[in-house]
Amino acid sequence: MRIICLIKFIPDVENFIYDYEKNVLVRENVRMVLNPDDASAVAYALKIKDKNPETYIEVVTMAPQGVMLQLEDLLRLNVDKATLISDKLYIGSDSYITSMILGKYLSGINFDCILTGTHALDGDTSHVPAQIAEILHIAQMSNIVKIEEQSFGCDSAVIEVDAEKVFVKYKVVLPAILSLQKESKYKLPFIKYKDIDLYVRNRIEIIDNEVLGYEQHEVGIRGSLTQVFSTFAKKMDKKDKLVVKNDEEGINTVFSFLKSKGYV
């Protein structure tokens, strides 16, 4: 079985740099970490490979070349191949363009399933998995907390989804894009001591625009269909507080407030 893990490295959220002039994230020279939900996807793939050694795992990411070291560490965990889609032209691409670029690469390769995360801690639009699924015309499901291992074959998978108020179990036809949540508790193992310095660079393939062949105006900030116009820090809002008494009018005010927000 061939599994693709679509992953994203995010700036260490605690100390990221944002270029307020150009309104883009400065991703170079910032420590990048694997997005937690995506780590669960890789962890699940590794778990499957542990049971079925013939499983082939390829991680695919679009990122600056600075993430090579992180990719190497994934390869040392028994991932077979890492594909790094990277080109200066792609910087500043919105979710639509990012999906288009990744979709172009993915439509040219074979796989049985794409595993990925639901939320990314930086942008958190959750657009890319659904949009790539549209490009590939396959099903996609988010907020997965469990994939039943015995069901996970080449034709279909049984998954459990956190659908806000309830858990829902679905059977999904494969190939599909399955987006996990870190709440699935699939955790990456540690690198085995003997593999700590394993040479893996030869298993990283870099795909740049030479390969994908987009025109300059089609990608990056210029190609994007949405654009960040302004950014501002979220202030701890000084609220226009409403002071009421503990009487009928006060209770009615509180009740209407609760009702308008959907709490009662």
Place this chain on the structure above:
Amino acid sequence: MKKSLIYLEPNNYQNSVDLLEVARQMYADDAYETYAVSFASCCREAEGLFDYLIEVLDQQIQNFDIINTTNVLEELQQVYQFDSILIPATHIGRMLAPRMAMRLHVGLVADVTAIKHTNGVLEMVRPAFSGKIMAGIVNRGRIPVMMSIRQNVFTYQLGESKNSLRIEYHPKPAEKSKIELLSISEKEKTNDIRDSEVLVSGGGGTMRYFRRLKLLADEMNSQVSASRRIVDSGIASRSIQVGQSGKTVAPRLYIALGIYGSLQHIEGLKNVESIISVNTNKHAPICSLSDIVVEGDAEEFIEKLVDKIKREKRICHENDG
């Protein structure tokens, strides 16, 4: 005349209807028409509020079958040429919106929490980096404008009642669904206060009647938490303590009963959307962070609010029956 389509999500009808407020803010003084699309039989909540109610008549298509719902929305877009498509950012909506945007080759803004107009440009505001910064996003020219909208942020104030026109829409035959529903199970209630959407929290002022907080918490399907004073007096266990020496919580709503709001307590509140505080001292620090301050006794407040909620539920029930 602008046309706006709003997707009615069966899991949250009320909130879907509230997206009318987004359309109102987008078009302000321009003339516009609103369309609701629903895959189930049209919900009562939308009646009289939209200009058109489109009912998609195909029992086979279920809301989690995003490929087929996208197919139908695409057909509708071809027929009606909407200027905007608004989708509630529910679990389902967040899968539907991006697929639809890709299908129509238009941009999409996720989890919109506010609409701004800057020099004639429509800015869609959304949180990024776990809410650390807010970003105003603009659409570059293509129509329809698409966004998914954070749940329970917008509220539509009822205007005059409209004569909603029903449109029965027969879509092209659906594709075979790639997803099959096997079962639905209720979530087990966890006892972790960090998982609760709403917290009913008690401070020193509730010492005598802390156990009564549960009455309100139960009525609101939420959990009870406490300040350090309550925990230190042995009335509640450390596991439900909010604050620096307790837990950091991020409920959407925090009801602070008899809580003073020391710095150490406030430290334990992160990204709380709304705070209601009940305090005999309306100048307690917690009150300046609150949306509503009820000046008075918390025990009396619990009794009155529980009463009110029960009464309203009964009325609702009778109307349904």
